[in-house]
Each structure stands twice: as C-alpha cells, then as structure tokens.
Amino acid sequence: MFLSRLLVVDYTNIYTKEITIPNFELTGTAADKENKSDNGASELAVNSYTQKITYVDFLEETQAKFRRNKFKDALKDYRTILNHYSNDVNAHFYMALCYFNINKQRKAIQHFDRVLNHDFNTFYEEAKWYKAMSLHELGKISKCITILNEIATENGFYAKKASEMLNNI
16 A cells, blocks of 8 residues: 555554554743743643554654655654564665665665565565665675675566666676
C-alpha cells in the first residue's frame, strides 16, 4: 500500500495494538506576565499523558515527515515504531534512508542490512542500491563494487545505474 505516496508493507492485519506516544503539556505563568505574583499568573506545571494511535495512522504521519525531508523528526517516529514492532521493515527501510540523507552512512547500512535480511523483500533492490551508495560514501570501494556487480547481474531496476557506476569507479 502507499502512505503519503510512499510504498509501505501493509501490516494492518498483523499490527492491531495501538502505538502509545508520551506527550507533555506545559502550563503555568503566561508569557505576558512578568512573574507569578502578577494578577492571573499561576505556577509552572507539566502535565504528562499518553496518546494512542493506530499503526497505520502513525506511520502515515511519519511518512509525511519523511516526504517533507524532515528526516530527524521522522527518525524519532521510526524509532517509536521499532520500540513497538522491532522487525518492522517499513521503519528499518525509511530509517535507513533518513540516515543516508543526513550523512550517517554507518547507521544507514545497519538498517539496510536489516531490510536485506528481512522476510518481506518489498524494499530489497532499493536497500541494496543505497547500501552500495553508503559504502561508496564511506570510501569502502571494494565492498561497494561487490554489491554493484550483484545489482548489475540481477537485471533489476538499478542494474543499468550499477553498470554505469562500475564503469566510472
């Protein structure tokens, strides 16, 4: 299925437990009051509560952040998903792309590897390609070349790009 125009694995029949998100609300002295002795001012307080949201709704909000290039905000939400569902391929794949886009290639590779070894192969080709790109960014050219050769011989979507890149390395 697609959320925020991004491909995701549909876990709706598997993930029935809602995601719990801690929230905080600050209350107290209004910004226009100099101090709590001003008329109408109150003491500063923090009210905490939890919000429950379905997996699909939470993922859709997270995917929207990803599409707007809010990678650090999206990372926080993908971590929340992984805290609830540690093997979620959507969270691992898009988390890896977030790390890739903020130049944290080592962390990206860790999550791309989780995707490549996952039972669902929805993101297999993309994960392999971006793992090769991450290795290239890290200067691990021989490992990059190995993966690019695999991609080129698999004749998938990235085969032509992999061949072109191999010719330029």
